Amino acid sequence: MGTKEASLLLGFSRKRLLDLLGEGRVEGAYKNGRFWEIPVSENGMPVIIEGKRGPKGTWRKKKPTKPKMIHVNQSKIKGNIGKPPEKLEPVLSVKDGDRNDYGYELHIKGPCYIVYRPYKPAPCGARLWINTWEPVEFIDTKLNPPTAKQPNKQVCI
Template sequence: MGTREASFLLGISRQRLLVLLAQGRVKGAEKKGRFWEIPVSESGMPRIIPARRGPKGIWHHRETTVPQMIHVNQKQIISNKGKPPEKLEPVVSLKHNERNYYGYDLYISGPCQIVYRPYKPAKCGAHLWINTYHPVQFIDTQFNLDPATARQPYKQIKR
C-alpha cells in the first residue's frame, strides 16, 4: 500500500509517516523510485517499530546550592496600612533562581534558617530573611479575609 492509505489506517498524518519511513521504523517498507511500498500484517495494518527513548534528562538531579529566600517586605506592610482589603499589595516575596513570587501567606515544608545581617544586606536591601532548600507553597496569593477559603493551596515552588 502507499503512504496515503497507510497514514489513514494508522491514524497519523502523512508527514509523520514519511518521518517514520525515513527513520526505518516501518517494518518491511521499501522505497521504489519516488514511492514507498508498505506491506501490511495479518491484521491489515502496517507495523511500526517502537522507538527507544533517549537518555534521561540531567536537570534537577543535583541538590541546589542556592537557597530560596523568603522576605517579608516591611515597607510594603507600612504602605498597606489604612488601605481597604482589595487594594492591599503582597508583603511576602519568594526569591529563587532570579525570579520573584509574591503572596500573603506561605508554607515551608522543611527546615529553614532565619538570617539577620545588619551590615551585609541582601541584594534587595533586606536585613532579615528566611533561607530554605525545601519546597515552599503559597497558600494565599490574593488577600482573602475568610481564612477558610484563603487556605487553598495555590503554587508550590520546588527546588
C-alpha cells in the same frame, strides 16, 4: 546551628554527626557547655572535613547552590496601613534564582533558617530573611477580603 538541624541538612543521622564532631571533622564546630555549635558555610551547609581512609563519602545530598530566600517586605507593610482589604499588596516574596513569587501566606515544607545581617544586607536591601532549599507553597496569593477582616486565630509558640 545545633546537631538536629545540621543532621537534617546533611541528610544523615544525628549519631553520625556526633561521631564526626567527636573526631573533629566538622569545620569550625565547638562545644558550648553540653551543646555543639555548628557554623554554616556560605551555601548554608556545615562543612565536613574528608576522612583520611576509605572510600569517598556519598552521604551528602546535592542541594542547589543558592537557597530560596523568603523575604517580608517592610515597606509594603507600611504602605498597606490604612488601605481597604481589596487594595492590600502582598508582603511576602520568595526569591528562587531569577524568579520572584508574591503572596500573603506561605508554608515551608522542611528545614529552614533565619538570617539577620544588619551590616551585610541582601542585594534587595533586606537585613532579615529566611533561607530554605525545601519546597515553599503559597497558601494565599490573592488576599481574600472577607478573611482579611476576621481576627487572626493562630497560636504562636
